[in-house]
Amino acid sequence: MNTTAPTDRSTRSRDAAFRSLADDHRRTLLAIVHDRSPDGIEKTELSVEFAAVTNDKPPGSVTDDERQRALVDCRHRQLPALIDAGLLEIDGDERVVTTDHWFFGTPQIEAVLVGHTDESDDVLSTIFGVIADSRRRTLLSVLEDWNRSVSVETLARSVAAREAETTVHAVSAKRVDRVQADLVHVHLPLLDDAGLLEYDHAENHISYDGHPILAVDRLTDESADTDGDDESTPLAAAVSGRGNA
CATH class of the missing domain: 1.10.10 (Arc Repressor Mutant, subunit A)
Structure with a gap:
């Protein structure tokens, strides 16, 4: 073991x-x-x-x-x-x-x-199951940092940049396309079904209101600040792990 x-x-x-x-x-x-x-x-x-x-x-x-x-x-x-x-x-x-x-x-x-x-046992099980995936945790961390509705393409670019530990301007279009496809077909539907965000398929936008459990310290482990104009709140820094190096 x-x-x-x-x-x-x-x-x-x-x-x-x-x-x-x-x-x-x-x-x-x-x-x-x-x-x-x-x-x-x-x-x-x-x-x-x-x-x-x-x-x-x-x-x-x-x-x-x-x-x-x-x-x-x-x-x-x-x-x-x-x-x-x-x-x-x-x-x-x-x-x-x-x-x-x-x-x-x-x-x-x-x-x-x-x-x-x-929260009920079923809801807790769903939430913890959903966030037991690094890409979904990164996605939620990005949304927490922004605190606004974003397009799927913009979200995919920032997630790709975080995962590559680079900036949104340096990440390749091919990588963004791969991440976007993964978000659309796998992760966003799961998070939407879990009630952790709202996925507007028609407008191709994501809205996120946060959840108390998702304020867990060190939710993710990346440390790169991938967007120079992204002024994260202290809570967002704790969630992403960037404030706990």
Whole structure:
């Protein structure tokens, strides 16, 4: 298993971290361990608490069958995924604890873990699943910087420039065309369906109003300022990672 280091802030790290939160059971497990850290929690006790939450009953009412199913799910599906993402680890006493991953301490992520969000589990899973892709994160970061309606072509040019770590004037037309096709056929429909932006097919324009979860620190990992007249807000700088080098 190729485990992501907690301090890793690469594209792969972000993909793995956001993907791990795209599953409501993994969010539940992570929330339980987060609440019990830094002391951690023993695996059998964790499975009981996990079964209690997922079956909506007190821990004392969990049946042996529910506990066993939860234990198998934790050990063979949820824990390996969260450990691989660098969010959890097993300490020397065989207790499950959170790591020092950059996710923890981020207000938006903390709010999700402690249940301080109005979003449903389905919506949260959709949002985290959608942003577990570097191009979509870059796209959203560009829109956050601009805070205005833009054409698909303009968006594609800026995304292409960010990814190439160059300016919008230096990026090749061929590269812009490839990115634009990818946005139109793959990424924009997904983001539109997720409710994270409005894609006007007739006008070929994108409108973006933002979302609280997308203000996560270090949403993307690029550091290039690709547009000289793009005066990013402090929030946009945090989202793009340009203010956290």
